[in-house]
Amino acid sequence: MCILPPQFACYKAGFCHKYLNYTMEVKNTIQSGNIPTPALAIQAERAKATFDPELMNHFLEGSKEKSDEIKQMIQQMERDPILQVSSKVYDMTKAEHRLETARKIARLASYIESENFSSFENRMSLVSLMDPQLHTRIGVHLGLFLGCIRGNGTSEQMYYWVLNKEAAYVKQIYGCFAMTELAHGSNVAGLETTATYDVENEQFVINTPHIGATKWWIGGAAHSATHTTVYARLIVKGKDYGVKTFVVPLRDSNHNLNPGVVVGDIGAKMGRDGIDNGWIQFSNVRIPRYNMLQKYCKVSADGEVTEPPNNQLSYSALLGGRVVMVKDSFRWSAKVVTIAIRYAIARRQFKASKAGENDGENQIMNYPLHQRRLIPLLATAYAFSNGANVLDQLSKKTMDSLDHAVSQDDKAGIDKGIEEMKSLFVASGSLKSTCTWSTLNTIEQCRQACGGHGYSSYSGFGKTYNDWAVQCTWEGDNNILGMSIGKQLVKNISGVIKDGNKATGILDFLNNTKQYLNNEIVLKKDQLESLEQVLKAVEVALIRTANQALADLDKNGEDWDYIGARLVELSKMLAHFFMLKSFLEKFNTLEEGPMKSVLKQLAQLYSSSVILEGFSGIFLTFKVLDSDTVSYLSSEYIQKLCADLRPHVIPLTDAFNLSDMIINSSLGNYDGNVYENFFKIVKDRNPAPGSYTAPYEEEFRAHLNRPSLEDRQRNEINEDNEELV
């Protein structure tokens, strides 16, 4: 039975090609035969939509207002000749990327100068997707440099640098963030650059003692930065107070390096070549005392050091970035899933195994395996969108209330704030690591799903992968972060079991631990459709796994390193727990209707494939599921959900509201006309064959037409010569 609406009834694989051919033969070029018609295929999908993608976008963005603002910003930027991106980026050299990015910073600054913070955040979130190197390069200044001053400086220091010196408007000052060193990354407390206080001159002397302490990977250092915030060991009167932060000028207003400062370019990277990452060595560079950021730790003129009461307060600098990366995970996943799904509608390959004699090649989206490869990734992007919104709000609320408590010097409020901050740290850490890993996988899977064409730079996948990959490493290496989150989980369950503590925030489900430490199957085959029951199963799996980790820890004499792999596993499951829980809460507020029922199927697919099947080893080991259920999941249930969602894939990807400029892929345009689009980009971006030969063709031809080997060996090797000896 044909499920298409009447106006598209003629469109079905293998039918009506005569009619379509007729339409095509009066086109601009002469073509004959079984001409592909991918654009009609995508139109047919849109005609089947059961919900309004516009309204779905409000769900994805969290509100109509945000959705509208984002649309307007995309329009602004796609019309802006400096900020717009195109397939040109896939052919640019590193030098070109660097130049363009510098120009874009100037242009973007003019938007930022007169925009409020919430709009700025939304704009940056889009910039991160359409032009990741621009996002990072300006983000180092606005997010890390200024964030470090805001987080560690007194309010007077903040006012001075951020507003008085106009750094907030990308004016006068361009800052970088000199934390990592050549031999030191994740272990910030082990950094070796020194800041020695010279009481006599009331100055700090910044020094790089050896090659390993060379500041490394510093975005903006190579060409742009006038200043940097340096993470260095505070040494006062011979005593090492650990790592603190200092503002150090690198270049004067003529952009000449200050004495004692040497910077260099660290060169080519896997991706984001538009950022001028550099290295910095300080050779006894002197800065005034007031250039140390002294919100918490203070050094008086005569060298008296006051340490902060709550050290944790100063570790919030990287939190914001983690929240951003969860948002990025949603947007980037949405982008690549859109490309792969639009391509899967356009592309036809083989006959279906149950095809009739007259059927032509089948759309690859119709193959169950292809559905299973792509639709769970689509469902994951949907789960991430809501999860990112919830995390974003949680983060703002927590930061605001802590800031408020600090400004009022409200001790109880500060303690409460720190508790909430810890919970936020757990949530954002598990989500940052899990979502960035998941997105890296999504990009690669979507590339593979586009077959050979996914390997063309113009498909966008290569650059997207290369640009994304660093998200798994920076601002908290995913494994280190995962271990630290897992550790919190195990410490909390230990507290609940051994000390009768009460777990709070994202971990409050641990209070049910005792009830679930048994071998009872929690999720039965007939309960798979219930999101509440799946959520409970995840809770129980987390509890039992954490309990096992605790037992392993005790058995190995409290050696946390020994259970590292389990800790990371726990962190991953916790992130999915957060996503599913948030989704369910939002879901329960929605009006019944076709949109809600599609969202339910997406949530069911996400939980059954990504969570239950993805961690089936855990669920089976700890007897949360039985093997019949897992077998049913793999053999039937997931496939059924994919098939149910199949008709909605185009409206669901359209709902991401990503314009062709943002998608920037030969395979992912809205019109679905992949072959014409791809061919056009290839011709536009590469010299026309008629007017062009490669510069080395002559050389190559000379090689092909070279004299014979015997001639070139001067005929020295022959049987006659055998007689010479």
Next chain:
Amino acid sequence: MCILPPQFACYKAGFCHKYLNYTMEVKNTIQSGNIPTPALAIQAERAKATFDPELMNHFLEGSKEKSDEIKQMIQQMERDPILQVSSKVYDMTKAEHRLETARKIARLASYIESENFSSFENRMSLVSLMDPQLHTRIGVHLGLFLGCIRGNGTSEQMYYWVLNKEAAYVKQIYGCFAMTELAHGSNVAGLETTATYDVENEQFVINTPHIGATKWWIGGAAHSATHTTVYARLIVKGKDYGVKTFVVPLRDSNHNLNPGVVVGDIGAKMGRDGIDNGWIQFSNVRIPRYNMLQKYCKVSADGEVTEPPNNQLSYSALLGGRVVMVKDSFRWSAKVVTIAIRYAIARRQFKASKAGENDGENQIMNYPLHQRRLIPLLATAYAFSNGANVLDQLSKKTMDSLDHAVSQDDKAGIDKGIEEMKSLFVASGSLKSTCTWSTLNTIEQCRQACGGHGYSSYSGFGKTYNDWAVQCTWEGDNNILGMSIGKQLVKNISGVIKDGNKATGILDFLNNTKQYLNNEIVLKKDQLESLEQVLKAVEVALIRTANQALADLDKNGEDWDYIGARLVELSKMLAHFFMLKSFLEKFNTLEEGPMKSVLKQLAQLYSSSVILEGFSGIFLTFKVLDSDTVSYLSSEYIQKLCADLRPHVIPLTDAFNLSDMIINSSLGNYDGNVYENFFKIVKDRNPAPGSYTAPYEEEFRAHLNRPSLEDRQRNEINEDNEELV
């Protein structure tokens, strides 16, 4: 207790730095403090070796002779100023890559001209590792173009093109392989280019009917090729005989395109930019009748078509490439694992959780999680080396005996050869897809294991990933291939169960099906150390999974597409079965000793982590393992094996015998002196900071020093103006 030999007893994290510092302070630059000493660390590892890495290399390469030859070839190429590679490749533009690759082809051809086939194969295997784009670009001509003529042409045709026209020596003719089209990849039978026979002129007319049939991705077409083998539909007297192969000249000896032929450059790719992939359109291009390759299907002068009796014979063209990709999987995995492990010995980070007060930062290789991330990948590379050798021999034996039977017109021999070929197809297909996926993962995991520095181009990971990625797609998309292999498995088990057939070759374990179709646990906790027992468990898991797939197939009316995901899973498990089985067979021939015991641990780690834990969902679902065993695997056993192998990691990677040129990574040199090496490459490859400012710095500075927003808005926005209305 210090396990180092006496001469390194002074070397232990946190000890003796005073002594080391003293040594360092008389070096070429002034350095102070806790100077990193990674080179000493790797020396200490080598001093602990319990076996001779040289002898281990004979195991890896399959023989001492091959090992020696490979060493000599590496030496030749690392001294050759044209063929050698260096960190320069990480900064080259596409145009530079293309030029260099063309020059390298000319140079490589001079080696090939006087080398026997087995040496040529070994050389190409090295070239594939050190310079993948060179390998592919020359491989398209030597492997695909000539392979197609050899496979599909008569022996006279072969003699004519390959020897008479000197194509075998990369002389006169440079060929490409025009199979895929813009709208057609894996489904070769669906290609749409036509070759219509014109009886009157005894010519074929080659035509591209529409955009979708444009030949696409054709390596060598854009700039190099003089000829191509075209896959096109043979049309004779209006009848379509399906896809056959034709030799079509593209350019004359002046390298001008022939009339009716248009080619273009398809431009930038994710990797391998040195290959001039192109597109080709044929507009009624005429070729003589003898340019059709007629080993099997023949067209006589008057248009009589004779179809071959055994169609399968002509499908062997891609087999060779698949075997090569399994060898590549070994070499590439070996390379990246070497980099990541050398770095993990050099790099120190955090204190161990059980460290004493005086211990310094711990080598990251000592962390159980890091061991678990890397050592299974090392074990996998070892399994792949032997598996690739076995597959290679199997392939040669099968091809030779089939060729012999064909040449003797020995019908029984041909039938037997075809049966063996089918088994080879299953083995090579499952191995190609599984090993290339595994290697892609290995590259990414090794990159992540090097933290931020893995993101530098000079680490080599980015380019390696980008160059490798296409292996999962080309010459048989991994999913399509996986499905077809899984299908063979299910068909065979169905034959065994339903028809009492006997399975042969790689699938002969299926003959035990009936005995294992129950719920009996096959592998108990105390049997994990027995490789034989693990192998049996994999057999049983394959049998039970295939049986489930068969049941699902029957339930869904023989819809093979429906069980696609299962089929791919089966193919993956089959590949690991082949690897483990081959390893075991080889292992049993080795002399007892320290080398053999390390190999046993590697095999145990491979089977327990990659196979048993990697497919734990399957093993638990089909009750081959019980949950206690899986829990023990995850909590203890794998970790213990990693710890046992930890002291051997440097000798085990040294045994790959890869010189610094081949490794080509800032992080992976033999001397282990990572920080000095990395810094040197960065300085060599990038302009010295003192003599250089970015070309755009002036522009950027002007932006920073721009007038205020109010000035630029001509002070139009102010409170006074409010009074204007």
